[in-house]
Structure formats: structure tokens, C-alpha cells
Amino acid sequence: MPVNLETFYGHFEKALEEGYAALFAGEDLSRPSGFVDRKELLRDIAIELGLDVDRESDIEEFTKDAKLTENHRLITVLPIKTVWTTNYDQLLEQAYRETRKRPDVKIKQDDLAVTIHKRDVTIYKMHGDFSQPQNAVLTKEDYETYNEHRALFSEKLKGDLIEKTFLFLGFSFKDPNIDYILGRIRALLGQNLREHYCIIRRPQIPKEGGRAKAQFKYEQTKLDLRIVDLKRYGIQALLVDDYAEVTAILKELSRHSHRKDIFVSGSASDFSPMGRERVEKLARDIGQGIIRKGHNLVSGIGLGIGGAVILGAMEELYTDDKSEFGDRTTLRHFPQKPPRGMTWETFLTRYREDMIANAGFAVFLCGNKLDPSTGKTVIGSGVMKEFEITKRLNKYPIPVGATGHAARRIWEEVNGSLDRFFPNGGVKGHFQTLGDTKSTNEEIVEAIFAIAKRVVSK
Secondary structure, three states, rough: OOOOOHHHHHHHHHHHHHOOEEEEEOHHHHHHOOOOOOOHHHHHHHHHOOOHHHHHHHHHHHHOOOOOOOHHHHHOOOOOOEEEEEEOOOHHHHHHHHHOEEEEEOOOOHHHHHOOOOOEEEEEOOOOOOOEEEEEEEHHHHHHOOHHOOOOHHHHHHHHHHHOEEEEOOOOOOOOHHHHHHHHHOOOOOOOOOOOEEEEOHHHHHOOOHHHHHHHHHHHHHHHHHHHHHHOOEEEEEEEHHHHHHHHHHHHHHHOOOOOEOOOOOOOOOOOOOHHHHHHHHHHHHHHHHHOOOOOEEEEOOHHHHHHHHHHHHHHHHOOOOOOHHEEEEEEEEEOOOEEEEEEEEHHHHHHHHHHHOOEEEEEOOEEEEEEEHHHHHHHEEHHHHHHHHHHHOOEEEOOHHHOOOHHHHHHHHHHHHHHOOOOOOHHHHHHHHOOOOHHHHHHHHHHHHHHHHOOOO
């Protein structure tokens, strides 16, 4: 029987939290539509033409349709240090670099003996890379002689399969090397296998009957047999109907794996209705509370509200000799200009996405700015955009409506749909505190962390 989603989340989130999660990425990850076995689609046509797709040696053909997807970016914010792939493209490396992480890429055996300083993730390219076609595994002969040239990759993967819990994503399990390695693991360990997971799409129910219906039954039977076969190797199948479900699963893993991380959003030219002194004191208190309550701060570096939050976190960290500032904070300088080839708007969006993706919660304060053309105070568009990203990435929004402006607008939306934003409930009273202008700073801070505690404890 396939594993249910709740069981998968419980087990894999534990692996993420305790640092023994790993990922194996297959070809479908790099296809925008997902679940595409391009070689099998071309096999019948190739036979008619007298060609053998298993002898294809043009590595560009295996990478030309590959595109960076949202799933690549979601993977980069998961606390995973080990990634394996049979893909020849460089999309995973690109995604990690775009999120300011340093990948240590292993393409050939010699690379295994070299370690990049301060690496964030190691990517093992089991079949090589399109930049080195002479070392790539492409033909049937390459597969058959794999261990003559890449035996160290096999040994390393065996070790990781024993020590880590893998999520196989976008992988068809038709790779002969994988079957060989999994078989060897079972032979070495018997029934003492570590549990792994893979996401597989169910066969699509045909709209018409006849031949299509018979094909569906055939594919369903093959899937049932594959699920049983995978279980022999300790791999539990998680079934989905559509590729979009994979994105939703990655978002949920990201949200849960960052439940201790809090992003603070805010800007203020006008500090009403609280006044500047009280708002800045509240921001400092929130920064202190994030550290004191065992959370981590994610923030852009700047003046005003963001600076006050960082100052509060620093003050608390200096009284805690068990924590290092860099371990408890993720701070990003606000960009002054976009990289070459990227518009300012696109870069700001990517900058905000990068920070919010690394948080589980987003706290919103004030949110206004001075319009230089009119001299009037207007809603802070940046804060509203950060709220939209928070929603899109399925993070938990905690707006302090009592501070007014964008935060008030966000509070009204979230408070009006608490079941959607906080499906496990238990936060209604705390949200009333956040929206009440009569609430004290102490009550507001207590409500923020009561909401976070409610989510984390679930």
C-alpha cells in the first residue's frame, strides 16, 4: 500500500529537522510540466526510423528542454545537505546559487576527493554533466560498465542510502544503476533498511473507454507491482494525481522545516496610531522575543523597524552564551541595484522570496511610506508584496493590526479567514489582541509567540 501524506510529512519532516534528509532528483524535476519520460515517448518513433534511443550520445538532447522551475527553488530552502541526481543539466546548481548558497558539485570521481570551503550542499551528478560529455553516462555500454569508471559514486550512494532518509523526486526508477544499487543494499542489510520515500503519479483515468481503458488498467497494474517492488528496498510510494501537487508538498515541507524561523516585515514614515517611540520599542521587543523563545530571525538589513528588530535580537544574543549570532539570524543587505540582465522589480521580488522562503512565519508591522510626489503617507507596497509572497509560499502571517497601515489591512484579511491561514485553529483570541489598539506591547509580543507556539506544537 502507498504511504499517506500525513505519515510522509511526519517522518520526512523529522529527517529534515534532525539533519539526515537527502534528495534524489530525476529527469521530471527539470520538465516544467513534470512526469515526462521523454525517452519512452520517443522510443516507438525511433524504432520506425531504425534508431536506438538507448544509444543516443548527444547530451544536448537530454538538456535542451530543461527549465528552472518553482520546485527547484523550493528545494534550495529545505535543510538538505545531500542531493543526488541523474540529470545532466545544471538547474539545481543555478537554483542554489540564486538563493545565495554554495553548492559543491561532484561530476566525476576525482571530484569526490575535493571539498569546497563553506559549502551549503553537495550535489552528486551520478551520470555526469552536459559540460563534460566525455565523462557522461549516456549509452547502454556506459550503464553496463558504470562501475569500471564511477564505482566511487556507487559506494557513496550506498552509504547515503544507509545513513539518510531520501525523497526520490521526478524519478522514474527505470535507471539500471539505481536498481543495482538498491538491490545491493538489500543484499547487504537484509530487512534492516532505512525508510525512503518517492513521489509517483497515478495513471490518469481516460475520458473514453475501449483501448484507452485497457491501457489504464495495464498502467495501474504496473504501478501496483512497482509499489510492491519499491517497498522491498525500503521505499514508500506517495501517490499524486498532478504535478502541481509536488509543488504543494514542497511548500508544506518548507513551511514546516522553517517553523522556528521568523521573518519581520515593516516600514514606517508615519508611526500613528502608536507613535514612533512605542513602535520602535515593540520592534525591539519582538527581536528579543524571537531569540529568547528559541526562534531564529530572518530580516533585511536597514534602518527603522528592521534595524530595531535586529538590535533587539542582538541584545538578547549577547546575554546568551550558548548561541552564535550567525546561527540564530539570517540577515540580507537591502539591494542597491539589480544584477546585470535583471530588472529592478524582478530582483526585488527574488530578494523578498529568498528571505521569506527561509522562514515559517512572517510578522508585519506598520507598512507605510512617504509619497514624494504628493508629500502624503501611503500604504507600503513592499510590505504588501511581502504579504503576497507569504501567502504564495504557504507561510504563516502574523500581522500586528494595531500598528495600522499595511499591517492593519493584512490583519483584516487574515483575521477574516483564520481557518484558511491557520487550519489547526486555536489562534482567534491572540489575533484579537494583535488587532486591538488598546493592547500593550507586552500583550502583543505574548500573542505573537503564542500563535507561533500553537503552530510549532502541532
